[in-house]
Structures are given as C-alpha cells and as structure tokens.
Amino acid sequence: MSRPDLAALEVGAEVASRTVQVTRQDLVRYAGASGDLNPIHWNERFAREVGLPGVIAHGMLTMGLAVDVVTAWAGDPGAVVDYGVRFTRPVPVPDPGSAELLLTATVGVIDTEARTVRVDLTVTHEGARVLGRAQAVVRL
C-alpha cells in the first residue's frame, strides 16, 4: 500500500472521508470484541431508566471507527503513534435502522523534523459533532 508523501501535504487539506453506518448488531459485536458489556449499549429499557434517549453507541466504538480513515490513509496501522478524543455527544442507535456517522480527516500540523502529521478528525451524527478534539498523530 502506498504511503503519503510528507512533503506534499498541506495544513488544512482534507486527506480522507468516509460514511459509516452503525446498527444494534454492530454494538453487540463491539461489546463482545471489547468486553464492554455496559447495558446502555444494548438494553433499551436500561438505557431509558438511566436517562438516555435509548441505546447509544460505545464512545470507544465511535473512536475506533473514526481512526480507521487515518490508518487507511497512512497505509500502516502501526503509524498511528498517538490518538485522543473527547466524547461530547452520545450517538443513539435506532432499532430498526442505523445511525450514520460522517468522518472527515484533515491535516492539522506537519512536523517535518519528527516526520509526523497531526490529523484532525471531524465526526458528526445528524449534523452535530460527537467527538471533540479528535486528533491522531501519524509517523510517516
């Protein structure tokens, strides 16, 4: 797979985007794969009892889905040396149906000496950002 050319990057340029659908089955799959069995991610009754609008996606699932646009762009899953987010808004996942996430990755900072790029991620659901300060540092 090809790797991005550091010298050709420009701050502010969009490098990748993707639309992702999340269903209740995806939440169960993530619960199983991660070991995070919190019922707010699969039990409608429980979610409502604790004041949520319904079942919501794991913040960590949204975080994990989002970084793949960076990994795919970088061409090497080991190139992501730092990745942090704030969880600013829950993502309700309907049944039936799915929640749609729009992911956009732009170049935030280029460090030519360290040969790293900070990629800034925008993740929105129904027009509102669900992650804040979502930034991944990639070593090229």
Next chain:
Amino acid sequence: MGLNPSYAGRTYPATAPYAVGREHVRDFARAVQATHPAHRDPEAARALGYADVVAPPTFAVVVAQRAEAQLIEDPEAGIDFSRVVHADERFTHHRPVVAGDELVTELHVDQVVERAGLAMVTTRCEIADADGAPVATVVSTLAVRGEASS
C-alpha cells in the same frame, strides 16, 4: 455519594499478563470496521515489518479496561458505574500491539476532581510487554454524575 478523593495518586500492582491472540485482533478489527489488511492477514503485517497481525489503534482499551476494573469495582472508591459517562480517552503507542504480545498493565489514578456536580476521575494505564518494554499509555477520564443531577 461521590468519589473518594484519597484515591488520587494511587498505583495498583501490575496485572497478570494479557495474551493478545490473532483471532481477538481480527474480531476487534471487524468490530471497528477496520479496513487495513495488516489487521487480518499475517503476511500483510509481515510485509510492513510486524511479527503478526497488528491491532487497531484503540485495541489497547481492551487491555486497559481490565486494569481499570480494579478501581471501578473497588467499593471504597465510590464509583457508581450506572452514573458513569466516558469523558475522554487517549492512546500513546510506543509501538503497535501485535498478536503474540503478552501485555502487563500498571494502573495509576492520576486525578480525582469534583466540578459542577460531576466527579471526574482520570486514570493512566502503562502497558508493557513481557520484557518490560513500554507498549502503550492509555489515559482515560470518567465523569460520574452526582445523584442530585440525575
């Protein structure tokens, strides 16, 4: 209610080793809809210089959460898990996690603060391999809603 502020600065002993399996990496990659072949195919991973399939960047949360359970499940810490909201998460990878790793985690409670009816606890997991070399640092902040605000 409330978090026990005396827990700030506490360090827990290293966990028993977590053995990273190839199928677990594949299952996690599928769950986060990860597309790079190096997450699934050992040959694709070796072509990039890795010993085996490479875990997605957020896989370390699986390892970290097992260590964090020492704090969350400690009744003296005062964390009501039904009132917990995940506030932020950060991974610093000293090297990627690959299948075959045996990972040991040391949990640190870096901060316990109360503000505006929320108790915030920040933990840091230092994950190392079987030789003691650092693999990842995972910093996580949980917000615990006060009873009055629910």
